[in-house]
Amino acid sequence: MTQAESMVQRVALDVMGGDHAPEEVVLGGVQAARELGLGVILVGPEATIRDEMAKYDLSGLDLTIEHTEDYIRMDEHPAEAVRTRPNNTMSLCMRLIKDGKAGSMVTAGNSGAAVAAALLGLGRIKGIARPALGTALPTASGNPTLLLDIGATTDSKPSYLAQFALMGAAYMRGVFGVPNPRVGLLANGEEETKGDQLVQEAHKLIRAMADQKAINFFGNVEGRDIPAGQVDVIVCDGFVGNVALKLSEGLSKMLLGTIRNEIYSSPINQIGGLILKGAFNKVRAKLDYEEYGGAPLLGVKGVVIVGHGSSHAKAIKNAIRVAHQAASQGVPDRIAEGLAAAGSAAAAE
């Protein structure tokens, strides 16, 4: 690898994003450099970053700092903050990508701001009408399912969902190595006549793309199919996807919490709990959203991964791994190629 190639493969990391920034974010960056051998550019206030870095042995690691003081808080209005304060950490990450100094970026900050910074700093892929945030969810089959959109775009038009289908397939091919991803359309019934008007129209467009072999369309899937894992990609409007994602997180927590309370309710139950400790840890690992490394923002000219606000170091490390993988596979280029192959069926309204 030449030095130029190596630089392009570096991942820009927004050190100030997320509930556990900067400590856990910097640690995640250090772990990615040490355990995965990746180059990471730490973006944020230099003094803060140096304080965190001082905690670790960094010998031989490819870690650099890009200094900026400003960053966007979780409760700020995303678009306005991005527009008026171009030196925030996220916008600087985007510039590093645009200038060829980084191949991708990771943030666990305000996801609305990440979308705004990416749209402003990188721009949309030609022909893509709206970006989509995806998230790889754990499933019963053991294979993750990418759900998109989970909140970048609400009030979608049918053509947006058709484009999300192409983008999701390109991502699952590039990052998870699924050769011919099966794509499902989220609906309120499996029959193709089901769905609201949006989904019924989107179904026809995605069917037309499948007829041109541009996509492997499984058909409609229902809410119960999200955790089942029989498809690789599930497409929906950002409002619905956001509700589904947060419901999944809340329900998993509620269920495991209820079981934990029962275990602690009596000494004999605690013994049972001790015996099953390993089993419960396996279940938790299987359901671990941190394993799959954050939410890709698809449709922009660059690789942007948005981690969960509650990300700890492990989640940041995995997000960096995924960002590097997506950049190496040229996911944005693959999306552009998919769009071209689908022709008019995927044309934006």
Next chain:
Amino acid sequence: MTQAESMVQRVALDVMGGDHAPEEVVLGGVQAARELGLGVILVGPEATIRDEMAKYDLSGLDLTIEHTEDYIRMDEHPAEAVRTRPNNTMSLCMRLIKDGKAGSMVTAGNSGAAVAAALLGLGRIKGIARPALGTALPTASGNPTLLLDIGATTDSKPSYLAQFALMGAAYMRGVFGVPNPRVGLLANGEEETKGDQLVQEAHKLIRAMADQKAINFFGNVEGRDIPAGQVDVIVCDGFVGNVALKLSEGLSKMLLGTIRNEIYSSPINQIGGLILKGAFNKVRAKLDYEEYGGAPLLGVKGVVIVGHGSSHAKAIKNAIRVAHQAASQGVPDRIAEGLAAAGSAAAAE
């Protein structure tokens, strides 16, 4: 109670609805009559019903039969089947309500057909634009939350959601005895500016109803709040509600199944599983959708309860209990009163 009052309180039961019809449905009717002392009208083919009834000791029970041969299958087109075959079991149940022979009805059959049969046979409450199916979900707080709509109405307008809020509150008051139900609006964020266009507009209407003291509006809630139980009613479009309900069912099943597989994976784990058997049963009971007795169809001139297609006898019995309770409390009249109290804020577009 006079004989006329007693007749009005009888519950009409669609014996041919659901995956386990007629066996489990008739048994549920028998249990409701025996354990709850309710009057049940078994609606379906008389010979079939008599065969099932012959299995049980029915002495002293208020069970009657209304004969009809025809019934609607799960895979039929609902509206067409209801329109062209007026002697199907569901439509006959509606006629029994309309003629004052029953106070309510229960079916575990095709829910689309139940909606169509109710609209045709009973009609909408004056001023209500669209009906909504609700379902009481188990929550972490121990109090159920009514989610509506779960599939009767897609492509809602803002005023529909405002009316769903009133209907849900009337139901939770009447059936669950909640004095002043807190109503949440499902959105992709808690701030009132969140939501797609539909939800943003609905938020303003429900806020206006709250200003007139017609409703106790909690504000926006997110997907994670559905299993949390801090509100009594959650309002959404039928497409979103259907996805959320099926996702909840699928995820609960997936989680408990994963735990079961881990327990059976080794002899020592099986011992842990035996010790925790009681605890797991409690968790399952807490999550038991069958306890809350099916989905009320709100907005029509009569009490209609739609059970899950997979309902066993217990679920049918509980649905009959809920139907009787809703009829005794005059839920449709309470909805009409709520609509009047809300005035123009709840007027249909």
